[in-house]
Amino acid sequence: MYTKKRTGTSEAVYQKLKEQILHLELPPGSAISEIDTAAEFEISRTPVRDAFRMLESEGLLEIRPHIGTFVSLIDLHMISDILYMREVLEQAVLKDLTASYDKSQEFRIRLILQKQRELLDRESSPDELGRAFIISDNEFHCALYELAGKQTVMSFLGSVNSQYERFRTFLNFGDHDYLMRLYGDHNRIWECITKKDYDELANLISHHIYDGFNSNTEVVYKHPEYFKALN
Amino acid sequence: MYTKKRTGTSEAVYQKLKEQILHLELPPGSAISEIDTAAEFEISRTPVRDAFRMLESEGLLEIRPHIGTFVSLIDLHMISDILYMREVLEQAVLKDLTASYDKSQEFRIRLILQKQRELLDRESSPDELGRAFIISDNEFHCALYELAGKQTVMSFLGSVNSQYERFRTFLNFGDHDYLMRLYGDHNRIWECITKKDYDELANLISHHIYDGFNSNTEVVYKHPEYFKALN
DNA sequence: TATATGGAACTTGTATACAAGTCGCGAGGA
DNA sequence: TCCTCGCGACTTGTATACAAGTTCCATATA
Numbered sequence: 001m002y003t004k005k006r007t008g009t010s011e012a013v014y015q016k017l018k019e020q021i022l023h024l025e026l027p028p029g030s031a032i033s034e035i036d037t038a039a040e041f042e043i044s045r046t047p048v049r050d051a052f053r054m055l056e057s058e059g060l061l062e063i064r065p066h067i068g069t070f071v072s073l074i075d076l077h078m079i080s081d082i083l084y085m086r087e088v089l090e091q092a093v094l095k096d097l098t099a100s101y102d103k104s105q106e107f108r109i110r111l112i113l114q115k116q117r118e119l120l121d122r123e124s125s126p127d128e129l130g131r132a133f134i135i136s137d138n139e140f141h142c143a144l145y146e147l148a149g150k151q152t153v154m155s156f157l158g159s160v161n162s163q164y165e166r167f168r169t170f171l172n173f174g175d176h177d178y179l180m181r182l183y184g185d186h187n188r189i190w191e192c193i194t195k196k197d198y199d200e201l202a203n204l205i206s207h208h209i210y211d212g213f214n215s216n217t218e219v220v221y222k223h224p225e226y227f228k229a230l231n
Numbered sequence: 232m233y234t235k236k237r238t239g240t241s242e243a244v245y246q247k248l249k250e251q252i253l254h255l256e257l258p259p260g261s262a263i264s265e266i267d268t269a270a271e272f273e274i275s276r277t278p279v280r281d282a283f284r285m286l287e288s289e290g291l292l293e294i295r296p297h298i299g300t301f302v303s304l305i306d307l308h309m310i311s312d313i314l315y316m317r318e319v320l321e322q323a324v325l326k327d328l329t330a331s332y333d334k335s336q337e338f339r340i341r342l343i344l345q346k347q348r349e350l351l352d353r354e355s356s357p358d359e360l361g362r363a364f365i366i367s368d369n370e371f372h373c374a375l376y377e378l379a380g381k382q383t384v385m386s387f388l389g390s391v392n393s394q395y396e397r398f399r400t401f402l403n404f405g406d407h408d409y410l411m412r413l414y415g416d417h418n419r420i421w422e423c424i425t426k427k428d429y430d431e432l433a434n435l436i437s438h439h440i441y442d443g444f445n446s447n448t449e450v451v452y453k454h455p456e457y458f459k460a461l462n
Numbered sequence: 463t464a465t466a467t468g469g470a471a472c473t474t475g476t477a478t479a480c481a482a483g484t485c486g487c488g489a490g491g492a
Numbered sequence: 493t494c495c496t497c498g499c500g501a502c503t504t505g506t507a508t509a510c511a512a513g514t515t516c517c518a519t520a521t522a
Binding site for chain 2 (some may be wrong): 502503504505
């Protein structure tokens with residue numbers, strides 16, 4: 001349902017592997033064995049197995065008994081459905097928020113937006129910028145869900161969103177123009193909320209969420225082996 | 232993300248325990264130890280641990296390291312959010328369905344509705360009726376999601392829905408009037424889809440989903456120890 | 463040559479012993 | 493009497509040996 005911190009060892013393995021999978025250092029389809037991973041971390045198979053199970057439940061690994069464990073292929077149909085859920089839920093949640101938001105919390109949003117502004121202005125490598133901005137991007141959306149009192153909805157979406165995160169990394173990680181567009185969207189979304197402009201808000205959210213998915217599709221064919229049933 | 236069939240042993244334990252939890256044979260808050268469970272099933276702790284982890288990721292168990300494992304308390308706030316997600320997503324999915332549904336699949340829906348009719352007419356114990364009808368109820372909703380081509384959305388919802396299933400069992404499991412209302416809703420929902428009556432469809436879905444949650448609230452106080460932070 | 467067969471080398475699944483926390487109760491002392 | 497300390501009985505966490513299934517290739521056989 002939602003990620004929970006475990007006993008330390010297995011949690012650390014989980015975090016590390018998830019990071020490697022999302023950053024495509026462990027590419028989709030590649031094999032990963034319990035015993036090798038255990039050796040790398042200098043621990044036994046048991047906590048590795050726990051981490052594998054967690055990653056499997058997030059759809060990032062595929063465990064085939066007695067055959068092997070593999071990084072799951074990117075399923076574009078599934079990602080499409082995930083974005084659909086985000087679109088529909090976020091439109092609903094933010095619409096509710098306009099009707100009931102606590103103005104005293106506005107500083108929190110402005111703080112996040114300011115941080116994003118500085119990240120974009122700062123001179124840093126695309127890789128560094130990409131990672132930092134995506135984290136802040138998630139912060140922004142999380143803050144809005146919390147303001148609306150819908151933390152459960154957020155954590156639910158978070159548990160399925162890693163599939164999309166991986167794909168987004170693949171498409172346009174660190175692309176300054178893309179990140180700039182996202183930042184602009186964030187500002188306009190917040191503006192719509194304060195102005196209670198429902199229709200424009202719904203439009204913005206749809207575009208914001210699907211941005212980066214529908215563009216750059218040609219990149220997919222550079223690594224067709226990463227994807228599931230492309231045809 | 233979504234339930235996957237494991238190697239048999241751990242899967243069987245998972246299924247059995249989940250059933251017991253959902254039917255409140257293992258009441259919320261009760262302790263359940265790995266070693267005892269392993270003894271009952273006459274297996275070792277390892278597959279039991281796997282099953283526990285799966286149930287934990289569904290939010291049905293709470294594992295506290297070195298202390299014990301407990302059946303999670305029912306979180307009414309979380310259930311409220313789950314129903315909110317179902318409401319919003321189902322309204323969107325079924326609205327899409329009206330615009331594109333394949334009429335040749337209608338027989339499938341009618342078959343399910345006919346089965347529900349027969350279940351309600353048949354003389355059977357409330358317990359038996361309840362279990363059979365709830366299964367068919369899920370079939371109905373699943374079929375609609377499939378017709379709309381949104382299987383992924385359905386399986387995501389399914390992974391969080393068990394929380395609500397447990398609560399529904401607690402409130403009005405086998406209540407003939409309640410089940411009859413659900414059946415009536417199903418018929419009206421399908422009618423709205425064929426007639427493309429969006430507004431009425433949205434209304435029906437809202438009522439249908441929240442039915443049984445907002446009624447019978449007095450029952451909650453018969454077992455306050457089952458719930459999380461009631462005050 | 464083509465085919466069947468068996469075994470080696472890998473994988474994950476399972477059992478089990480032990481490590482390491484947590485909690486509570488009771489003995490001992492102030 | 494009340495407090496403190498420590499031991500013991502629990503829990504889950506970890507390591508490890510072994511079981512069992514899959515794959516593949518070499519070898520024996522028709």
